[in-house]
Amino acid sequence: MTSPALSVLDLVPVRRGQTTGEALAATRSLAREADRLGYRRYWLAEHHNMPAVAATNPPVLVAMVAAATERIRVGSGGVMLPNHAPLVVAEQFALLEAAHPGRIDLGIGRAPGTDPLTSVALRHGAGGVSDDAVNRFPQYVDDVAAMMSPNGVSMQVAGRLQALRATPNAQSAPDLWLLGSSDFSAQLAAARGLPYVFAHHFAGRGTAEALALYRDGYQPSERWPEPRTFLTVNAVVAETPEEADRRALPNLLTMVALRTGAPLGPQPTIEDAVAQGLPDEHRVLADQMSARWVVGTAQAAAEQLTELATTFAVDEVMIHPVAGAYADAPADRSPHREETLRLLADALSVRPV
Structure with a gap:
């Protein structure tokens, strides 16, 4: 079995005692570590x-x-497209691609990514009412892709054909990916000839089915003559299995609270999570959620990731490093998230290209 390339997914977690600014600093540090280690994206x-x-x-x-x-x-x-006007998204990522040519990916999803109250606040005057924005998602995807292209699009306005470009003189466009946790985006990505990622890291089931649907229905495009996909996995890696379990507990408790409607707060420290423990009534739910996580030593985690990549026929695995932090950790760092990346890179012999 060939070792997969590794990438990183980051939600910019905020733990107890940490400010937003410190969480952002921790993300910069994690990203620099991923860059140094040879992670792909x-x-x-x-x-x-x-x-x-x-x-x-x-x-x-x-x-x-x-x-x-x-x-x-x-x-x-990804960017949750129903929350935003397609032109705004196209302008943002066209500028990012111009500033960092060949390094920008635009992953797009259609989920709200939030609660109903925030959805209303986000979409007022931008993406339209919720149902309309979701129903028009395929058209919005086409619009973003067209407007980001160097030639832009032509629109008939007041009897005249006018050009609409996301930026004046683009030389390239970001790679566009569709993201999803259901069959809908798999089918849309296949029909459009776009890369696709199924949210394996939080979806309860359906990864194999969604990827098969995508691959079987794929219509080649000029940019992507073959289907392109990878796997997303929650991961915590430490020197011992017991320590990995401890570091996974803060995120697991946060996810249980989210799924059960309990009050939410900043992610607990490892000490607080161990003291709080997992309520017996939620243990089955926690086991179901963590069953797809990769938690353990570097060697065990590397074997699991390689087996997953082989099972789902992908050459890349995107790691969501969910390791918590002890109370004395530097506020502007996530030491155990960084260690997860380092241990995996070493175990899978990842090197910068």
Whole structure:
């Protein structure tokens, strides 16, 4: 079995005692480490109004991370397109590509990424009402792709044909990916000849089915003559299995709270998570969620990731490093998330290209 290339997904977690600014500094440090180690790409998510997540604005974060790194591809994982006007997204990522040519990915999803209240605030005057924005998602994807292309699009306005470009003189366009946790985006990506990623890291099931649907229905495009996909996996790696389990507990408790409707707060420290423990009534749910995580020593994790890549026929695995931090960790760093990346890179012999 060939070792897969590695990439990173980052939600910019915010733990107890950490400010937003410190969480952003920790993300810059993590991204620089991924760049140094030879990871292929670094994607940043879009989530809103969550006390434990600072990834609210992917294009701003992409700009920050791209400026702090040298080689690694940087992108959104993803922009939730129904929340935004397609032209705004096209303009943002066309500028990012102009500033960092050949290094920008635009991952697009159609989920809200937030609660109903924030959805209303986001979409007022931009993406339209929720149902309309979601229903028009395929057209919005086409619009973004066309407007980011160097030639832009032509539109008939007041009887005249006029050009609309995301930026005046583009020389290249970001790579466009569709993201999803259901069959819809798999089918759309196949029909459009676009790369596709299934959210294996949080979806309960359906990875094999979605990837088969995508590959079987794929219509080749000029940019992508063959289907292109990879796997996303939550991961925590440490020197011992017991320590890896401890480092995974803060994120697991946060996910249980999210799924059960419990009050949300910043991610607990490892000490607080161990003291709190996992309620017996939620243990089955926690086991179901963590069953797809990769938690353990570097050698065990490397074997799991290689087996997953082989099972799903992908050459790349995107790691979402969910290791928590102890109370005495530097506020502007995530030492155990960085260690997860280092241990995996060493175990899988990842090197900069």
